Amino acid sequence: MVKDYLNSAIAKVLGSYEAVPDDFVVELEIPNNPEHGDWSTNAALKLARYLRKAPREIAEEMVARLSDVFSPELITSADVAGAGFINFRVANAYWWQLLGRILELESRYGRGSSGDGKKALVEYVSANPTGPLTVGHGRNAVLGDTIANVLDWSGYDVTREYYFNDAGRQMRVLGESVRSQYLSILNPSRETKTVEGGSGDVVVPEDFPEDGYLGEYIIDIARSIASEHGDTKKAEDAEGFFKDAAEKVIFADIEATLGRIGIRQDEYFNERTLYDTGKIWNVVDGLRKEGLVYDSEGAVWFKTTEFGKEKDTVLVKSSGEPTYRLPDIAYHVDKVERSYDRIVDIFGADHIATVPDVLKGVELLGYDVSGIDVVIYQFVTLVRSGKPVKMSTRKATYETLDDLIDEVGADVVRFFFLMRSANTHLEFDLDLAREASDKNPVFYLQYAHARICSILRKADEVGAGSTVAEPDLGQLVHASEINLIKSLAQFPAVVEDASSSLEPHRIATYLRELAVAFTDFYGNCRIIGEEDGIASARLALARAARIGLANGLSVLGISAPDRM
RNA sequence: GCGCCAGUAGCUCAGUUGGAUUAGAGCAACGGACUUCUAAUCCGUAGGUCGCAGGUUCGAAUCCUGCCUGGCGUACCA
Numbered sequence: 001m002v003k004d005y006l007n008s009a010i011a012k013v014l015g016s017y018e019a020v021p022d023d024f025v026v027e028l029e030i031p032n033n034p035e036h037g038d039w040s041t042n043a044a045l046k047l048a049r050y051l052r053k054a055p056r057e058i059a060e061e062m063v064a065r066l067s068d069v070f071s072p073e074l075i076t077s078a079d080v081a082g083a084g085f086i087n088f089r090v091a092n093a094y095w096w097q098l099l100g101r102i103l104e105l106e107s108r109y110g111r112g113s114s115g116d117g118k119k120a121l122v123e124y125v126s127a128n129p130t131g132p133l134t135v136g137h138g139r140n141a142v143l144g145d146t147i148a149n150v151l152d153w154s155g156y157d158v159t160r161e162y163y164f165n166d167a168g169r170q171m172r173v174l175g176e177s178v179r180s181q182y183l184s185i186l187n188p189s190r191e192t193k194t195v196e197g198g199s200g201d202v203v204v205p206e207d208f209p210e211d212g213y214l215g216e217y218i219i220d221i222a223r224s225i226a227s228e229h230g231d232t233k234k235a236e237d238a239e240g241f242f243k244d245a246a247e248k249v250i251f252a253d254i255e256a257t258l259g260r261i262g263i264r265q266d267e268y269f270n271e272r273t274l275y276d277t278g279k280i281w282n283v284v285d286g287l288r289k290e291g292l293v294y295d296s297e298g299a300v301w302f303k304t305t306e307f308g309k310e311k312d313t314v315l316v317k318s319s320g321e322p323t324y325r326l327p328d329i330a331y332h333v334d335k336v337e338r339s340y341d342r343i344v345d346i347f348g349a350d351h352i353a354t355v356p357d358v359l360k361g362v363e364l365l366g367y368d369v370s371g372i373d374v375v376i377y378q379f380v381t382l383v384r385s386g387k388p389v390k391m392s393t394r395k396a397t398y399e400t401l402d403d404l405i406d407e408v409g410a411d412v413v414r415f416f417f418l419m420r421s422a423n424t425h426l427e428f429d430l431d432l433a434r435e436a437s438d439k440n441p442v443f444y445l446q447y448a449h450a451r452i453c454s455i456l457r458k459a460d461e462v463g464a465g466s467t468v469a470e471p472d473l474g475q476l477v478h479a480s481e482i483n484l485i486k487s488l489a490q491f492p493a494v495v496e497d498a499s500s501s502l503e504p505h506r507i508a509t510y511l512r513e514l515a516v517a518f519t520d521f522y523g524n525c526r527i528i529g530e531e532d533g534i535a536s537a538r539l540a541l542a543r544a545a546r547i548g549l550a551n552g553l554s555v556l557g558i559s560a561p562d563r564m
Numbered sequence: 565g566c567g568c569c570a571g572u573a574g575c576u577c578a579g580u581u582g583g584a585u586u587a588g589a590g591c592a593a594c595g596g597a598c599u600u601c602u603a604a605u606c607c608g609u610a611g612g613u614c615g616c617a618g619g620u621u622c623g624a625a626u627c628c629u630g631c632c633u634g635g636c637g638u639a640c641c642a
Contacts, residue, residue: 027583033584048622083623127609169641300640301640309567310565321640323641349635352567355568378636379636419577419578421578423568425634442583449603451601452601459601464601477581488579512589
């Protein structure tokens with residue numbers, strides 16, 4: 001990499017200054033104004049205070065010394081500019097060489113090594129099996145899956161995990177809801193009542209639980225139980241047979257939905273195992289030893305006021321049932337004990353309040369939490385016909401993720417969730433997403449890819465560049481050609497940035513720039529019809545551009561079609 | 565009240581972790597370009613007191629403080 005080359009050259013020059021602190025870091029960046037060169041450093045500006053000299057003066061000196069060190073085949077110029085920046089220009093030969101490397105690496109181009117030999121765990125989706133996945137779950141799922149991809153691309157050995165709870169109140173109500181509907185299917189003349197649903201009143205059986213699930217899927221499940229088992233399940237428990245039956249169906253649906261957007265997880269972690277193994281009680285005992293847990297009013301409390309909370313937090317209710325925080329802490333202890341170098345949680349903004357409790361709890365038990373990163377994403381606002389749609393699983397007013405995939409397709413769903421940073425609200429206008437899909441940015445990227453494939457096919461047909469055995473990349477001197485290579489050159493760093501910051505939207509943003517660079521090349525530099533020397537070189541560049549787009553889309557989990 | 569997140573073009577958002585007289589894309593608007601390798605495209609025009617006010621320094625959309633607005637949270641719900 002030129003960056004490394006520049007870095008060590010500058011470091012060497014700085015070594016001759018005594019006043020430069022040992023921990024001084026040379027910053028190199030790609031200027032956003034291309035007139036300022038290919039790379040730029042602000043080192044002279046930063047050093048001014050240590051050397052007690054004007055930045056420009058320092059820069060001039062540095063440039064003079066650097067010119068002795070630089071190989072002219074790599075760096076063609078180093079100039080002082082502005083307040084004391086040093087701008088470097090890289091020789092075309094470097095870009096040609098890089099192009100050759102992209103073509104060699106092919107589907108591996110962009111993969112990094114920062115995570116080599118390290119293990120990462122990404123936990124995402126983690127929806128309890130009480131109903132179909134909502135659009136909100138979709139953002140979680142796509143974000144988590146793509147972060148896992150990104151970590152994989154930077155070398156980590158990644159495990160994708162789904163944490164769920166199939167016990168507790170929610171699931172009990174689910175079983176009761178199904179049982180109630182089942183009994184009414186067997187006996188339609190049972191008493192009914194009317195309750196308020198998200199989109200108007202709903203008629204349910206008289207014995208339907210107060211907070212019961214009103215979604216149509218509950219009746220579907222009840223119906224299939226009725227048709228499979230007749231009335232033989234009349235006497236079964238809501239919490240036993242009915243809950244289990246519902247869970248099975250719902251989980252299968254969740255997996256199927258995730259599969260539609262290319263998501264398959266490695267591990268399913270059942271919260272119940274934390275009870276079975278007694279790990280939750282280890283947490284209580286451990287914290288109690290630290291004097292941070294006490295009993296009051298029949299409940300077990302965590303002294304969260306010790307670290308800045310307004311109130312202490314209940315870990316175990318007076319009913320003896322733990323709140324979700326307790327298993328959450330135990331779960332994270334379990335993750336840390338499984339010795340991952342990096343543990344990533346994907347949480348919705350509504351979970352933000354629990355994060356400090358959980359991390360603090362784990363830390364107070366003597367574990368290192370520095371490897372845990374929590375990615376918080378803000379909520380998705382669904383907009384239909386210009387109006388926000390309230391989403392509630394229980395009231396069945398959600399738009400399901402399945403519906404969304406039906407409407408706009410898996411690629412658009414993934415891209416929409418990825419094109420923005422996680423911590424901004426996402427307004428998802430369904431009408432727009434559906435009807436305006438032709439101007440959706442994802443198509444722009446895919447179109448560029450398909451277009452390249454089309455050119456490659458056509459070139460093959462007419463034999464463009466076929467008389468040249470080994471393309472002479474040195475023929476690529478047009479500004480559009482060099483710019484395209486420069487754009488491609490950024491890809492590995494973009495992946496690395498996305499990996500270290502856990503911000504996959506950077507890749508989406510980058511791909512747009514890459515596609516623009518290709519389209520500019522496409523508009524300015526013809527391939528077919530040119531003489532074979534130039535045609536073969538441009539074909540090589542087109543292939544490299546295809547690799548960049550295909551690899552980038554692959555990280556995002558979006559298809560790269562050969563034709564559109 | 566307190567905590568977290570956000571506030572950048574009419575709309576939706578980027579902004580390389582503090583850099584460069586001129587803050588960028590897309591959509592929408594306006595004006596152009598299809599005997600050409602895919603027009604699902606391209607070129608051009610217009611559009612801004614970066615929520616407001618201070619502060620920090622060579623330099624601020626970016627960091628600090630205070631305010632304003634919106635979202636989320638602040639349960640013996642998850």
